[in-house]
Amino acid sequence: EPEVTQTPSHQVTQMGQEVILRCVPISNHLYFYWYRQILGQKVEFLVSFYNNEISEKSEIFDDQFSVERPDGSNFTLKIRSTKLEDSAMYFCASTDRGSDYGYTFGSGTRLTVV
Amino acid sequence: AQSVTQPDIHITVSEGASLELRCNYSYGATPYLFWYVQSPGQGLQLLLKYFSGDTLVQGIKGFEAEFKRSQSSFNLRKPSVHWSDAAEYFCAVGAANRDDKIIFGKGTRLHILP
Numbered sequence: 001e002p003e004v005t006q007t008p009s010h011q012v013t014q015m016g017q018e019v020i021l022r023c024v025p026i027s028n029h030l031y032f033y034w035y036r037q038i039l040g041q042k043v044e045f046l047v048s049f050y051n052n053e054i055s056e057k058s059e060i061f062d063d064q065f066s067v068e069r070p071d072g073s074n075f076t077l078k079i080r081s082t083k084l085e086d087s088a089m090y091f092c093a094s095t096d097r098g099s100d101y102g103y104t105f106g107s108g109t110r111l112t113v114v
Numbered sequence: 115a116q117s118v119t120q121p122d123i124h125i126t127v128s129e130g131a132s133l134e135l136r137c138n139y140s141y142g143a144t145p146y147l148f149w150y151v152q153s154p155g156q157g158l159q160l161l162l163k164y165f166s167g168d169t170l171v172q173g174i175k176g177f178e179a180e181f182k183r184s185q186s187s188f189n190l191r192k193p194s195v196h197w198s199d200a201a202e203y204f205c206a207v208g209a210a211n212r213d214d215k216i217i218f219g220k221g222t223r224l225h226i227l228p
Contacts, residue, residue, distance in 0.1 A: 033215065041220070042204070042218050042219065042220040042221055043158070043204060043206075043218040044218070045215040045217065048214070048215055056214075056215060091157065091158060103148075103160070103208075103216060104160075105150075105157055105158040105159075105160075107156065107157035108156075108157045108158075
């Protein structure tokens with residue numbers, strides 16, 4: 001079964017540093033997403049991406065965040081200057097518009113900001 | 115706006131007992147509904163989804179869910195739980211545009227007594 005792959009699985013960074021979280025969506029999917037889950041809380045939508053541009057973003061997705069699809073396979077989330085409150089699990093997801101609709105999530109990257 | 119309510123934060127059942135996890139949604143049009151399961155420190159695994167057709171949906175691991183439009187509910191059931199079912203369960207709703215974000219409930223943590 002196709003998978004969404006996220007790297008790294010765990011990243012520790014110092015406050016103020018830039019981090020890039022990487023995702024490889026399923027190859028024939030066209031819609032890509034980032035979600036965030038602060039420890040013990042629900043999964044929150046951050047941003048959706050289609051046709052090389054952002055489709056929608058939440059209020060969480062401020063100027064510190066950016067997304068990019070630098071090549072045909074990777075989808076990245078960059079946090080420019082990390083804050084303590086950015087510590088969370090970040091999930092990438094992808095989907096298509098086929099009949100078997102259903103997001104496929106990656107296993108997540110746990111980001112710890114110290 | 116879409117929203118999902120999971121009224122039970124924690125549920126404890128004995129191994130072998132039946133299970134029902136409640137989910138209510140708010141959405142103006144026909145919703146797309148999902149149940150995901152998350153083991154501690156792990157990613158999100160899709161249990162089942164509903165788009166249209168038969169309102170009783172079968173999923174993996176012996177789970178099923180029933181869509182009841184009149185009650186705006188999509189409750190998850192399992193006739194006999196196993197210790198390995200202990201996890202966090204998230205109900206989610208998606209919009210009619212299949213490329214739109216999905217909104218998660220706050221989750222229900224399931225505990226299993228031996």
